[in-house]
Amino acid sequence: MINENVQKLKNTIRAGRAMHGYLVTSADCDETVPEGEPSSTAELLRQCAALLLFGSEKTEMLEFSPDFYELNGGAKVEQMRMIRQELSKKAFGGNNRVVVITDAHMMNDSAVNAMLKMLEEPPEGTFFLLTGIEQRILPTIRSRCQIVRLGTASAAEIGAELIRLGAAKSEAQRFAAQSMGSLTRAKRLMQDEAFQKLRQNAIEALLDIFEGKLPFKWAKSIGRDRQAAKESLGFMLAACHDVLNKKTGAAGGSSGGMRLNNAAGALSFSAIHSAVIKIAEAEMRLSSNAGVNPILDRLIIDIAEAISD
Structure with a gap:
């Protein structure tokens, strides 16, 4: 590429x-x-x-x-x-x-x-x-x-590279769609089941918040792993983008599922935008020496309060 x-x-x-x-x-x-x-x-x-x-x-x-x-x-x-x-x-x-x-x-x-x-x-x-x-x-x-x-690579470019590396076409398309334009991320999703699980858990935690739950167990599962927390927030931001795509009827989106469709129907544009802001703020806090768990716990509460206003 x-x-x-x-x-x-x-x-x-x-x-x-x-x-x-x-x-x-x-x-x-x-x-x-x-x-x-x-x-x-x-x-x-x-x-x-x-x-x-x-x-x-x-x-x-x-x-x-x-x-x-x-x-x-x-x-x-x-x-x-x-x-x-x-x-x-x-x-x-x-x-x-x-x-x-x-x-x-x-x-x-x-x-x-x-x-x-x-x-x-x-x-x-x-x-x-x-x-x-x-x-x-x-x-x-x-x-x-x-x-x-350098910008981001297209899903087609990433998919072609994954196929070259041995992925089946359906797998390549799925991981490319989930990669957020990063070949490195796509390769890791293809090769690392734990990384796939990290993505799934982050998206489920976000949807839990959208449904009125407080997934503190998810935050605790991240432990002190700052890198895993940063990556999880990136997946959450991508899921917010997918919710917006569903809401506007735009093409694209890799998170999928009925729960995401329900979130798109239940949340206002303003609520989704507020969630994005709170996630971005948490990303910045993770760049400091503040504890990982307190940052994630605060994020859960911040999003819950923001979307309920």
């Missing part, structure tokens, strides 16, 4: 016109990826890094290159400072150096300050390639980077 903006970025690098900083955002920026596994967006940045260092998209040599640095936004500030110190020296290859930072929205204040100093006065031949959730990255970082928005 070749995105037009991906091609533009790679062509710019090949032509020698790359800027010193890029922030690449997409649906695969890694709310959906288990720890330790690369997202498709992170893999794109590695390909771009290989282009800058070797003139080829082959990433195998990156791990052997002293001019390539890669870390996660949640890394300690000491690692950022160490990279900054290394960048003050001459490149081993004599030409370019590349720093890839995934999940840049996870950087704390100290790491952001260290990053800003590098972006403000980048050493010659040094390139910074970042991924992350655009809205959660500080404007001071965003303003110093060229933002490349």
Whole structure:
């Protein structure tokens, strides 16, 4: 699946016109990826890094290159400072150096300050390639980077890729419809039954709230798993979108079921919109250090109160 903006970025690098900083955002920026596994967006940045260092998209040599640095936004500030110190020296290859930072929205204040100093006065031949959730990255970082928005893949594109990976056509269509435009999410739904169950439980919890119930057991089942909570809220938002589609008679929707149809008939547009706002607010709270269970418990009450007004 070749995105037009991906091609533009790679062509710019090949032509020698790359800027010193890029922030690449997409649906695969890694709310959906288990720890330790690369997202498709992170893999794109590695390909771009290989282009800058070797003139080829082959990433195998990156791990052997002293001019390539890669870390996660949640890394300690000491690692950022160490990279900054290394960048003050001459490149081993004599030409370019590349720093890839995934999940840049996870950087704390100290790491952001260290990053800003590098972006403000980048050493010659040094390139910074970042991924992350655009809205959660500080404007001071965003303003110093060229933002490349990859958008979402179509269900047809994702389905074709899943079929190529061995899925039956019916399965590929189902997981593509449930993926919210993320190939990474679609692959995980196809391969991970626990992830499928996480989605099902999140949608059922939302429908419970819509029906006047308070699913605190669902919140408790998430435990302290912040990543599972974030993914669950994403599934809830998608289900709200499906309710709106049912209500307006628009095509699309992957949640299905009589309960969703009933919710579309029972809830007003204003109530659904209020639920979306409450879920988005909970997503932002999950980005802080607040406890996961209190956030989800509060969300249940907030949605229940919002749709009853």
